[in-house]
Amino acid sequence: MHNEPNPTRSPISKLSFLKMHGLGNDFVIIDSRGRDAQITPALAKAIGDRNRGVGFDQLAEIRTSESADIDLDFWNNDGSRAGACGNATRCVARLMMDETGKDTILIRTERGLLQAERAGTEVSVNMGLPILEWDQVPLAANVDVEHLPLAGDPVAVGMGNPHAVFFVNDITDIDLPTQGATIEHDPLFPERTNVEFAEVRSRSEIRMRVWERGAGITLACGSGACATVVAASLRGLTDKSVRMEVDGGWLALEWRDDGVWMTGPTTLVFAGEFDATFLEQV
C-alpha cells in the first residue's frame, strides 16, 4: 500500500519558533528564510489553539525577500490571513535589528514596503498611508467612509486590513465581545473587519479597546491604533499625534505625510520547537 502525501498535512518534522509580544498582542514567529513557506491555514490554526498549540493572536512567518531585508506574512489564530499586523511588524523588526546591527529595517508585507526604526528601547514602524476609498478598505457599498451607515456612526479605515472605529463617551460602557463579533461580520465588510472603540481623552490622548478579525479581543492592535488616530483626526477630535492607551499599555502614534508611524515596546518571551507528534496531528 502506498502512503500518498496528504496535502493538508504539514510535511515538517520539527519547527522552531519564537514567542514575542507587543503590549500583550502576542505572536508566534517562524523563520522560513531560505526555504519554502511552512505555514498552512491548518497549521496556523493548530499552533494558535491555546490548549493544543501554544496560542497566539497572530503568527508571523519571515520569508526571504528580493527587495527588502525580509518579507513577512501574517496569520490570525482562526487560520485566516491578515494583510497587516503592526505590532508583529515591530517585534520582527527588533529581531532583525538585533541580528543585523542595523537601526533601520525594510519589511515587505502584503500591504507594501514598511520601514521600521529603532527608537531608544522601543521600535517605530511606518504603517503606510491610510486607505480611505470605500472599495479599497474594502466595503461592500459606496458609502461615506467617515460616517458608515451603522449604529454608532463608525469611521472605516484601511491600513492594509479593514478597521471600523467607533467613538464612545465611556469605554467601560461597551460590550466588546458582543459588539465586536457582530460588527466583524456585518455585511458592509466583505472581508470582515477589525473593530476599535475609542474614548477621546484630549486632543493628544485616546483610550482604545479592540476586537480583532480572526482573533477576538486582544490587548493591543497596532494597525487598529493607526486606524484610530486617522479616524479621530479626520473627525477633528484629536491632533495627528497622540498617545494611545490600550489594554496592554501605551503606544505613540503620528499620522505624517509619508504614513502613520507607531512606536512602542517589544518583548521576546521564549524560543521553542514544535514536536513531530504535534505536527503530525495537523
Ligand SMILES: N[C@@H](CCC[C@H](N)C(=O)O)C(=O)O
Ligand atoms: N494585531 C495586529 C492586527 C492583526 C490582523 C487582524 N486581526 C486582521 O485580520 O486584519 C496589529 O498589531 O496590527
